[in-house]
């Protein structure tokens with residue numbers, strides 16, 4: 043069928059409208075960039091989560107001897123259960139599962155450990171850069187002679203007020219450790235007379251980012267870290283030892299989100315005055331603020347007054363599942379539902395009801411889920427400024443969006459009335475994510491990540507749609523012109 047001939051002024055107007063669609067797409071991508079950047083800003087801080095405190099006989103005896111803490115950065119729970127030295131240590135003390143809160147990012151999670159307060163309480167949610175000053179009331183700064191030994195990323199251990207950070211508080215990261223020098227320094231510090239020694243092992247997290255949590259390199263890094271743990275435990279037999287991970291890793295690498303495989307880690311407390319107690323692999327986790335409370339007590343300090351952590355026995359008796367996660371309030375859910383329902387209603391009035399979930403968007407979403415799994419801040423593709431990896435995963439859906447533009451341009455329908463019904467619901471889903479996450483920072487489990495991915499879909503989808511429309515309209519006009527001159 044030959045498309046209807048177009049008037050010269052009509053096509054110019056159409057091209058201008060298609061250009062507007064492209065500009066809207068670019069604007070969405072730009073707004074997404076600002077949204078992603080705002081995740082990393084510190085928040086104002088907020089109230090303590092309500093954790094129940096049942097009366098229970100304390101598990102940990104008072105302690106005034108040395109305390110040793112090991113953070114095996116990025117060690118996921120499933121891998122932690124395969125490590126012989128960690129297992130041996132856990133078997134002679136309290137073997138726990140710990141919910142580290144959200145987001146699952148190293149510096150903020152350590153901030154919880156050393157201050158006893160959640161990410162949402164202190165406003166340190168998704169901080170990458172070292173802190174300018176140690177946190178007020180932080181544990182390491184209150185223990186004279188406290189020592190931290192860090193394998194790399196010294197800014198993390200260097201942020202919390204340890205009297206001494208080895209190799210140096212603000213040395214370049216990664217530090218220039220000679221082979222085996224880190225292990226030697228860590229073992230020496232563990233065996234020293236210092237009341238508090240902290241060792242931050244980062245090789246597992248680094249392997250996770252490079253090769254994925256399901257890789258052989260990750261398992262190998264975990265095994266060498268476990269060998270180090272064996273040496274550390276042997277060097278500090280008279281000490282109370284805390285071992286924990288700060289978050290897990292996805293099979294193909296990444297953390298930050300709230301999914302249980304990332305957020306729940308294995309942690310153990312062992313040594314003098316610690317009874318044997320084992321939480322099974324699927325048993326209820328305690329919260330990191332609870333473990334922090336045990337740490338404060340073990341070095342003879344009171345937790346800060348706003349710290350919500352309970353004694354381990356009380357925490358085990360009343361786990362309060364997911365209670366340290368931020369969650370959108372009910373009225374945000376109502377507003378988000380109204381936004382999506384209105385867009386669906388408006389779109390369905392223009393077309394059939396199924397148009398409220400346009401096929402291009404369904405395919406884009408399905409592509410994302412197939413490639414990355416359910417959206418989460420643990421997926422690296424939600425972060426980059428251009429969102430290219432996510433756009434590639436959405437490929438089939440974005441091609442459909444372009445074809446939608448081509449079809450409309452070929453038929454000569456004017457762009458805006460054809461474009462918006464296909465994009466109203468996707469845009470509304472993005473808007474609903476903004477409603478659910480709006481705040482400083484705009485971080486909630488799941489929906490912040492969905493918002494980033496939907497913006498990529500709507501942005502690239504609109505750009506593709508507008509280009510498709512323009513090309514089809516221009517080519518269609520040229521064909522009609524030629525046929526006329528031929529005829």
Ligand SMILES: [Zn+2]
Pocket residue numbers: 116148247251297
């Ligand atoms: Zn990491």
